Amino acid sequence: MSDTEPRRWTLRGAHTEYTVTVPAHGRWLELAAWGPHGVGDGPSPVAYDGPVPFLTAGDAAPVEFATDADRPFTGADLVVETATGHRRVGFGFVEAAHDPAGGTLAVTFADPVTGLRAVLRYAVPAGTDVVRRWVELTNTGAEPLVLARAGSAGFCVPTPHGALVSHQWGQWAQEFQLAHVDLDHGAFTIGSSQGVPGHLHVPWLAVRDRAEPDGAAWAVAVAWTGSWEISAERDTGGLTRIRAGRRLPDGPLELPAGGELTLPEVVGAYSVEGLTGLARVWHRYQRHLAGDRLAPRPVLYNSWEATYFAVDAKSQLDLARIAAEVGVETFVVDDGWFVGRDDDTAGLGDWTPDPAAFPDGFEAFIADVRALGLRFGLWVEPECVNPRSRLYAEHPDWVYRLDGRPLTPIRNQYLLDVGRPEVAEFVHSTLDGLLRRYDISYLKWDFNRPRTEPGRAGADGPLDLDGAHVTNLHRIYERLRRDHPGVLVESCAGGGARTDLAMAARADIFWPSDNTGPLDRLAIQYGFLHANAPHLLSSWVTDAPGIFDPRPRSLAFRFVLAMAGVLGVGADIRQWTPAERAEAAGWIARYKEIREVVTQGEVHLIGGPDQARCAVQYTSPDGRRVVVLAWHTGRSDGAGLLPSRPVRLPLRGLTPEAAYRHGDQRYSGSHLTAVGLPVRWTPTHDADLIVLDRE
Known part of the structure; x- marks a missing residue:
């Protein structure tokens, strides 16, 4: 120049x-x-x-x-x-x-x-x-x-x-x-x-x-x-x-x-x-x-909150049968499926299915799940190792450490130095081997501790440990995506500790939090959607109470909340009544009708968890369908004995002169924008899914 x-x-x-x-x-x-x-x-x-x-x-x-x-x-x-x-x-x-x-x-x-x-x-x-x-x-x-x-x-x-x-x-x-x-x-x-x-x-x-x-x-x-x-x-x-x-x-x-x-x-x-x-x-x-991986994600069931570490073929199949009956599409076995994993003190690093838990073999178990019409998924935490494991006994030098200093255990585990080429190859070959041997279509990749020791055994001079770990982690994701394009990978780190744009380019879904309590989760998802798209938002329906806001909410509230992204179920559905299972099946069927709009649609956040009105609007790319998920954030008691008007949700991005229909009710785009979509909350009606079709 x-x-x-x-x-x-x-x-x-x-x-x-x-x-x-x-x-x-x-x-x-x-x-x-x-x-x-x-x-x-x-x-x-x-x-x-x-x-x-x-x-x-x-x-x-x-x-x-x-x-x-x-x-x-x-x-x-x-x-x-x-x-x-x-x-x-x-x-x-x-x-x-x-x-x-x-x-x-x-x-x-x-x-x-x-x-x-x-x-x-x-x-x-x-x-x-x-x-x-x-x-x-x-x-x-x-x-x-x-x-x-x-x-x-x-x-x-x-x-x-x-x-x-x-x-x-x-x-x-x-x-x-x-x-x-x-x-x-x-x-x-x-x-x-x-x-x-x-x-x-x-x-x-x-x-x-x-x-x-x-x-x-x-x-x-x-x-x-x-x-x-x-x-x-x-x-x-x-x-x-x-x-x-x-x-x-x-x-x-x-x-x-x-x-x-x-x-x-x-x-x-x-x-x-x-x-x-x-x-x-x-x-x-x-x-x-x-x-081209942007497609509606399957409805999944995850077994963690139902069985925790007590994983065996019978309990998992009992859950899978019910999950299939209510419309779930992918069944994910969480932590506890591998040898030595009776609790969180042992087993990490030894990624072999427990033969005592699956006496007919892991392949047979997966085939039984698949026979129910379900895809199969598995939880892994490949970057971590328990001191009580065969891997650690054989390779104690593979974890981050400072020579002469004691190690810091978190959650009874250490962190593998993935920046080392041999450790990166172990992580990749472990996951690649599982995906090649078993009929797996979904991986929940967890990471339950930060790095504490800024050192490598026997290292001579300073090292960029952070850069080497991240670089190799990204390469492993890219290799797995290349070699197993049909496998969806969910990025998790004790909840939402590993959500960034580099992972959004490599993982298919994020797990934003281990907290599935309804009002707590509403605030978490509200923030999440400010920086992340709905196709990355994994959300489960569970029976968990809130930790920070324990006010009870209905099963409908929990389902509508989980529909804001990728719908999952994590409750012990064996304990649900026939009526609850039927309600769940109805919500799942409705989600399947709208998930294309949730995945691809333009999102407008209305109000917020700390406001009287709280909703998310999704408008299809062609503007012909509008999906509104709305939640009651206030008190749920009281019989509504005094005069009141419905909460109004001002919608955005509509054609003012067009007509939008919900059932027998017809609205103009101008009305929905200027006045708002009416919702009325009662003690038994605390959330709603409203679909508007443009005429």
């Missing part, structure tokens, strides 16, 4: 555009505009050319990827040390390659002193409104370099009236709790050092201007299944910069002479329709990631 050519490029999404430019000095790439089509046709809303007392120009500029030479005081994305301990790597623009039709951009910078070369890559997938970003680093110098900070990107958002930062916090059994922080000045940071995204925070963060909470919204998510970090910092000029990428719990990363390193992908999203509009942007993108 010559000096006379413009150094400004625009990537266009379905409804949005993202424009970046290299200033005349050539030291960095910066944002010019990010928003709806045409937003870049005018002065940049994020540029700042005024004085910066006690700062540098880069500290105030909307820099896309900053070294500590660019932003020495307000926070860099990349901090590099030389062999002599010097910092302040400074880049200069080299070249750019832009493919407007393909939605890609690559901008190359280099540091003439160290020889570090960085390619900033962008991609906007067709039909989406997200911008994917990652950085490829190459050390072309003669000396090794050390990366003290290795963030992937900075995203700049105009917040002239203050920033409203939205995030999702949680803990085990209380994941995806949506919360908001009023950020006038300063920084807000979330992340994980657990070697997994974790229960405490979701790798997702959204920012809005405080004066426009229902207007423009920007969000950033990290596509990395290990330790991560996102921070948002608002400066005195009204700009909020979001930094995102890896957190380095194992210490700095080494980049030897001639070495290459690709930093994790981070993804930015924009919507003019606030948080619920952002949710639809994420849903479209995750459906894009699913590709």
Whole structure:
């Protein structure tokens, strides 16, 4: 590219555009505009050319990827040390390659002193409104370099009236709790050092201007299944910069002479329709990631809450027969099916079916399940091992450990060092072997502990344990998907501790929480759907009470709740009465009629779990069918003796002049939008599924 050519490029999404430019000095790439089509046709809303007392120009500029030479005081994305301990790597623009039709951009910078070369890559997938970003680093110098900070990107958002930062916090059994922080000045940071995204925070963060909470919204998510970090910092000029990428719990990363390193992908999203509009942007993108695997998931039954570790052929077949009778399509045997697994103190790592539990053989048992018209699924936790197992006795060096230090057991188990090639091959061959030997069409892949020991037995020098584990984990998923394309894989980590965009590209379904209590689960799923599509949401109907909100709810409430994503049943259905089984069969049949719309439809979140109205609307791609799932979030007692009016649910995205019919009732689109769909709750009617067909 010559000096006379413009150094400004625009990537266009379905409804949005993202424009970046290299200033005349050539030291960095910066944002010019990010928003709806045409937003870049005018002065940049994020540029700042005024004085910066006690700062540098880069500290105030909307820099896309900053070294500590660019932003020495307000926070860099990349901090590099030389062999002599010097910092302040400074880049200069080299070249750019832009493919407007393909939605890609690559901008190359280099540091003439160290020889570090960085390619900033962008991609906007067709039909989406997200911008994917990652950085490829190459050390072309003669000396090794050390990366003290290795963030992937900075995203700049105009917040002239203050920033409203939205995030999702949680803990085990209380994941995806949506919360908001009023950020006038300063920084807000979330992340994980657990070697997994974790229960405490979701790798997702959204920012809005405080004066426009229902207007423009920007969000950033990290596509990395290990330790991560996102921070948002608002400066005195009204700009909020979001930094995102890896957190380095194992210490700095080494980049030897001639070495290459690709930093994790981070993804930015924009919507003019606030948080619920952002949710639809994420849903479209995750459906894009699913590709040809985006199809309605089968209704499943999972045996965990019915039998726990007491798994044997008879009890499982008793459950399978009832499950088949009520319309279930896949039967999943959970923990307890393999040798030594009478409780959680032994067996992990020894993935052989227990012959005492399956005296006629595991193949015969699966054949009996299949004969009921059911697909067969299995729970596994291949990255973990119990001290009381044959695998650990033979390979004690395969777990993360620090020489001379005691191991930390969590849930009576240790974590395998999947970054070691031989351990990765063991995990892959174990799962591949199970899938080749047995007629399995569904895997629930669990992960029940974080990484505690930051070391490898006999290691000489520092290692990127987090990076090696995640890289091999992703490769195993990809190999299994390639070799067993008909097998659905559910990603679980003690509930929702492993949900990120990298897993959304490799797993078919997420298990968001071990908490299946009705009102607790409603709050969990409400948050989940803000950042994840319904086809990723696995939800079971159980008899479990709530942990945080124990108010009882009906079986109908539990079914309508589980229909918000991928319907499953996890109760001990042997204990259900004939009437309850008949009700379940009716709900399952209704779900099968609507699941295509739930999987493919445009989602609108109405109200919330803490509001008088709470519903989710799914509109089919052609707009002809609207499915509304609604729940009563208030008190369930009282006979309704005083005058009252029904709760009204304002629907969205309808054709105002069109007519929509539900049974004998006919509504105009205008009525459903302006007045709302009426629902009336009673002590015995606390949830509803309403299907509207456009005439």
